[in-house]
Amino acid sequence: MRPLLRVAVSGSTGNVAYALVPRIAAGEMFGDDRPIDLRLYDIPPVIGKAKGVVMELEDGAYPLLHKVAASADRAEAFGDADWVLLVGSKPRGPGMERKDLIRDNGPIFVGDGKAIAANASKDVRVVVVGNPCNTNCLIALANAKGVPAERFTALTRLDQNRARSILAKQAGTLVAEVTRAVIWGNHSSTLFPDFVNARVRGKKATEVIDRAWLETEFISLVQKRGAAVIEARGASSAFSAAQAVLDHVRSLLEPTPGEDWMSLAVLSDGKRYGIPEGIVCSFPMRSRGQGDWQIQDRAEITPSARQKIDASVKELLDEREVVKDLIP
Amino acid sequence: MRPLLRVAVSGSTGNVAYALVPRIAAGEMFGDDRPIDLRLYDIPPVIGKAKGVVMELEDGAYPLLHKVAASADRAEAFGDADWVLLVGSKPRGPGMERKDLIRDNGPIFVGDGKAIAANASKDVRVVVVGNPCNTNCLIALANAKGVPAERFTALTRLDQNRARSILAKQAGTLVAEVTRAVIWGNHSSTLFPDFVNARVRGKKATEVIDRAWLETEFISLVQKRGAAVIEARGASSAFSAAQAVLDHVRSLLEPTPGEDWMSLAVLSDGKRYGIPEGIVCSFPMRSRGQGDWQIQDRAEITPSARQKIDASVKELLDEREVVKDLIP
Numbered sequence: 001m002r003p004l005l006r007v008a009v010s011g012s013t014g015n016v017a018y019a020l021v022p023r024i025a026a027g028e029m030f031g032d033d034r035p036i037d038l039r040l041y042d043i044p045p046v047i048g049k050a051k052g053v054v055m056e057l058e059d060g061a062y063p064l065l066h067k068v069a070a071s072a073d074r075a076e077a078f079g080d081a082d083w084v085l086l087v088g089s090k091p092r093g094p095g096m097e098r099k100d101l102i103r104d105n106g107p108i109f110v111g112d113g114k115a116i117a118a119n120a121s122k123d124v125r126v127v128v129v130g131n132p133c134n135t136n137c138l139i140a141l142a143n144a145k146g147v148p149a150e151r152f153t154a155l156t157r158l159d160q161n162r163a164r165s166i167l168a169k170q171a172g173t174l175v176a177e178v179t180r181a182v183i184w185g186n187h188s189s190t191l192f193p194d195f196v197n198a199r200v201r202g203k204k205a206t207e208v209i210d211r212a213w214l215e216t217e218f219i220s221l222v223q224k225r226g227a228a229v230i231e232a233r234g235a236s237s238a239f240s241a242a243q244a245v246l247d248h249v250r251s252l253l254e255p256t257p258g259e260d261w262m263s264l265a266v267l268s269d270g271k272r273y274g275i276p277e278g279i280v281c282s283f284p285m286r287s288r289g290q291g292d293w294q295i296q297d298r299a300e301i302t303p304s305a306r307q308k309i310d311a312s313v314k315e316l317l318d319e320r321e322v323v324k325d326l327i328p
Numbered sequence: 329m330r331p332l333l334r335v336a337v338s339g340s341t342g343n344v345a346y347a348l349v350p351r352i353a354a355g356e357m358f359g360d361d362r363p364i365d366l367r368l369y370d371i372p373p374v375i376g377k378a379k380g381v382v383m384e385l386e387d388g389a390y391p392l393l394h395k396v397a398a399s400a401d402r403a404e405a406f407g408d409a410d411w412v413l414l415v416g417s418k419p420r421g422p423g424m425e426r427k428d429l430i431r432d433n434g435p436i437f438v439g440d441g442k443a444i445a446a447n448a449s450k451d452v453r454v455v456v457v458g459n460p461c462n463t464n465c466l467i468a469l470a471n472a473k474g475v476p477a478e479r480f481t482a483l484t485r486l487d488q489n490r491a492r493s494i495l496a497k498q499a500g501t502l503v504a505e506v507t508r509a510v511i512w513g514n515h516s517s518t519l520f521p522d523f524v525n526a527r528v529r530g531k532k533a534t535e536v537i538d539r540a541w542l543e544t545e546f547i548s549l550v551q552k553r554g555a556a557v558i559e560a561r562g563a564s565s566a567f568s569a570a571q572a573v574l575d576h577v578r579s580l581l582e583p584t585p586g587e588d589w590m591s592l593a594v595l596s597d598g599k600r601y602g603i604p605e606g607i608v609c610s611f612p613m614r615s616r617g618q619g620d621w622q623i624q625d626r627a628e629i630t631p632s633a634r635q636k637i638d639a640s641v642k643e644l645l646d647e648r649e650v651v652k653d654l655i656p
Contacts, residue, residue, distance in 0.1 A: 019347065022567040028356070052561030058497070059553065059568040061489035061575075063504040161389035169386070176391040225387065232380030239350040240387040247389075 004035045004066055006121065008081040010112065011088020011130060012040030012070060013049045015235070019242035020087065021053065025062040029249050037067040041077035042088065074115035081120045085245060086112050086140065089130025098188075099322055102132055106323040109136040113143030120147075125252070125291045128154040129245055133187050134265050134280040135319040141267060141280075142327040153252070153293065154265035156183040156191065156282040158237065158244035162225045163193040166218060171200045171208050181205075182284040182299075183263040185312025186319075192308040193222040197261070197284065197299050215304065252293060256286040261296050273301065273309070279316040332363045332394055334449065336409040338440065339416020339458060340368030340398060341377045343563070347570035348415065349381065353390040357577050365395040369405035370416065402443035409448045413573060414440050414468065417458025426516075427650055430460055434651040437464040441471030448475070453580070453619045456482040457573055461515050462593050462608040463647040469595060469608075470655040481580070481621065482593035484511040484519065484610040486565065486572035490553045491521040494546060499528045499536050509533075510612040510627075511591040513640025514647075520636040521550040525589070525612065525627050543632065580621060584614040589624050601629065601637070607644040 007024055011017050017040075023029060024038060038057065042050040050070035057068045071077045078084055090104045109128070116126060124147060128137035137154035141147070163181040168174060181198040185191050195214040198205035206214060229237045251262045261284040270277030272295050284296040301309070320327070335352055339345050345368070351357060352366060366385065370378040378398035385396045399405040406412055418432045437456070444454060452475060456465035465482035469475070491509040496502060507527045512520040523542040526533035534542060557565045579590045589612040598605030600623050612624040629637070648655070 018567065019350070022347070022571055023351070026356070026571070028354070049561055052557055052559075055553075055557050055560055056565055056568040058493045059486065059490045059557070059565065060571040061492045061503045062571075063502070066502060158387065162387045164389045165386045174391070174394060175389045225383075229380055229383050229387070232383055233377055234380070237384055237387065239346065240384040243350055243354070243388040243390075 002034050004037050005030055005083070006037045006039070006081045008039040008041055008077045008084045010041045010077075010084070010086050012042045012053055013046045014087060015238035016129065016241045016245075017087045018053065019239040020085070020245055021057060022060060023242065023246055025057050025060055025065040025068070027062075027064045029246050030253070032064065035064050035066040038065060039077040039081065040068075040070040041074060042070065042072060044072045047072040074111065075119050078115050078119045081124055083249070084112075084116055084120060084124060084126045085129060086126060086136070087129045087245070089136060098132070102135055102319055102322045105130065105132065105136055106139055106326045109139040110143045110326050113140035116140070117144040117147050124151060126152045127245065127248060128152065129241070131187065132319060134282075134316055135323060137265065137280040138267070138320060139323055139326050149267045150293070151291075152267065152280075153248070154187065154280050155244060155248055156187050156263045156265050157248040157251075158241050159183040159187060159191055159193065159222060160263040161240070161244055161247065163198075163222045166221050167195070167198060167200060167205055167209065170213065170218070171205070173200060177201045178205075179258070179260040180284070182261050183282045184305075184309045185282055186316050187265065187282065188312070188315060189223045190312040190315045191223060191282070192305060192312055193219060194284070194299070194305065196302050196305050219308070252287050252291050253289060254287065255289040261286060264293055266293065266295075272297070273299070275309075275313055276317065279313065279320055281313060281316060330362050332365050333358055333411070334365045334367070334409045336367045336369055336405045336412045338369040338405075338412070338414050340370045340381055341374045342415060343566035344457065344569045344573075345415045346381065347567040348413070348573055349385060350388060351570065351574055353385055353388055353393040353396070355390075355392045357574050358581070360392065363392050363394040366393060367405040367409065368396075368398040369402060370398065370400060372400045375400040402439065403447050406443050406447045409452055411577070412440075412444055412448055412452060412454045413457060414454060414464070415457040415573075417464060426460070430463055430647055430650045433458065433460065433464055434467055434654045437467040438471045438654050441468035444468070445472040445475050452479060454480045455573065455576060456480065457569070459515065460647060462610070462644055463651060465593065465608045466595070466648060467651055467654050477595045478621070479619075480595065480608075481576070482515065482608050482610075483572060483576055484515050484591045484593050485576040485579075486569050487511040487515060487519055487521065487550060488591040489568070489572055489575065491526075491550045494549050495523070495526060495528060495533055495537065498541065498546070499533070501529060505529045506533075507586070507588040508612070510589050511610045512633075512637045513610055514644050515593065515610065516640070516643060517551045518640040518643045519551060519610070520633060520640055521547060522612070522627070522633065524630050524633050547636070580615050580619045581617060582615065583617040589614060592621055594621065594623075600625070601627070603637075603641055604645065607641065607648055609641060609644060
């Protein structure tokens with residue numbers, strides 16, 4: 001058995017965290033030889049409910065779950081944490097614009113970033129899931145003084161999983177046969193699902209699937225999939241988001257297999273693909289394992305892809321502008 | 329890769345199934361070398377919502393999920409199914425008595441049993457999760473003509489998991505150190521959590537934990553745990569129930585390790601522990617793997633345990649009486 005791993009999850013009473021925490025407890029995220037000390041963080045009004053989630057975790061009789069507790073105090077929940085999964089955010093209310101949502105969420109991630117810097121393990125890794133996750137991630141990392149920015153990643157894996165699944169269906173093949181279906185830009189309706197670099201059974205997707213469909217239908221299907229799920233289920237995606245968080249973390253912990261790429265949003269250094277510095281943008285990635293990612297330089301960018309990536313980047317720059325006072 | 333396994337889940341839009349299906353898709357139930365054909369069954373009014381669950385399963389990009397669909401037609405959903413997980417049942421409404429609940433659910437399980445007999449694989453295994461699960465299981469197996477009764481089991485694993493976790497906490501040890509904490513009788517507030525045969529770090533639980541506490545507090549904590557979770561969470565147990573279903577099936581598929589026992593409810597043949605025949609009762613069990621269970625004969629029954637088991641058995645006999653017209 002490896003040493004106890006401290007994992008903190010914020011927003012523990014929400015539907016995504018509810019789908020996520022049993023899988024962390026069951027060893028699906030960190031392996032079946034890794035005992036877990038799981039800390040649920042939530043705000044005081046719902047901490048009683050979070051304690052109900054703790055009860056269900058106890059009721060799971062998970063052999064790996066050596067400790068579990070809920071706290072409304074970040075210092076306690078994030079104390080010496082090896083991983084902090086920031087799932088908690090304020091959802092969009094009726095009539096709210098994206099701008100309002102960004103403003104409302106900003107202070108939460110200021111608090112998260114500061115608490116991580118003050119309390120978490122020196123080797124902490126942070127995954128931002130709560131939306132708008134790219135800009136929330138930017139705020140958190142900017143407020144986590146002393147924690148290297150590359151430790152913070154934001155989730156675009158749900159979009160990637162959707163893109164892979166949609167391409168597989170269209171090509172009449174299994175999802176395992178689709179690789180390099182990565183996501184560029186913002187986790188929002190401006191994201192660009194990259195079919196140019198995607199492979200189906202090792203071939204370029206553009207050689208296997210009709211290009212006009214890829215340029216129009218495919219992009220739209222991925223961008224609007226979240227809304228389509230809400231329409232069908234009457235509730236937003238929860239277990240598929242939790243699955244993406246699992247995949248995201250596992251992909252960071254293990255070297256990326258074969259020639260595949262994956263997607264994560266990270267702080268841009270301004271040196272890759274003409275993406276300006278100082279925004280959290282999704283790129284094609286490989287992992288070297290143990291939490292370390294590497295942006296792939298070999299992606300082909302067509303003029304049409306360039307336009308779409310630029311539009312998503314522009315949105316990220318606009319979002320940053322809305323919260324500039326929260327970024328030291 | 330082993331051949332495709334057909335798995336049907338009823339009540340697919342409920343919270344327990346919602347927590348269960350992603351884990352089946354991820355290979356947690358049947359292993360990571362077993363491709364899955366997953367069929368969600370639900371009633372017509374919610375089949376659109378079930379299709380939303382299918383969308384999220386697609387969005388999980390699960391390599392093992394080779395097929396997935398939702399249907400409001402049992403013949404389609406259960407067709408050639410290797411496993412049928414009957415999660416769907418009508419929940420108790422305000423002011424309803426247990427008797428009303430049993431009457432309301434009976435016809436659902438008549439339909440399930442008949443559809444399984446008419447459509448499922450010859451080797452089908454059925455797990456009844458929807459409550460009242462023991463009597464629902466009895467109705468289903470009695471209506472599944474030609475399917476051996478031993479293929480039907482009902483879930484008491486959540487109670488067992490709770491009992492193990494509570495004993496571990498009281499003994500100040502890890503849950504992995506608690507064995508043979510089995511459940512007798514009905515999955516209801518009359519269940520008997522067996523501390524007499526339970527072991528903590530290989531010792532009798534009664535030698536490690538105060539007997540008076542075991543006789544009173546412990547029994548009550550296990551019996552009332554479901555209500556306590558509802559009180560804290562404001563919703564009934566979902567992921568811990570799904571976890572128990574996973575554990576239940578995996579425990580049937582793999583030989584029980586070491587000297588441990590587990591709990592399942594099965595049709596009593598009237599020859600074990602003085603439990604009358606013709607009710608579905610939870611017993612101490614071992615698995616020989618591949619879906620086959622074996623009641624353990626070596627459990628010690630104290631006079632006080634006998635009384636409690638008899639009370640739960642009486643409840644099962646009363647429940648059977650309520651639905652006797654549904655049992656051919």
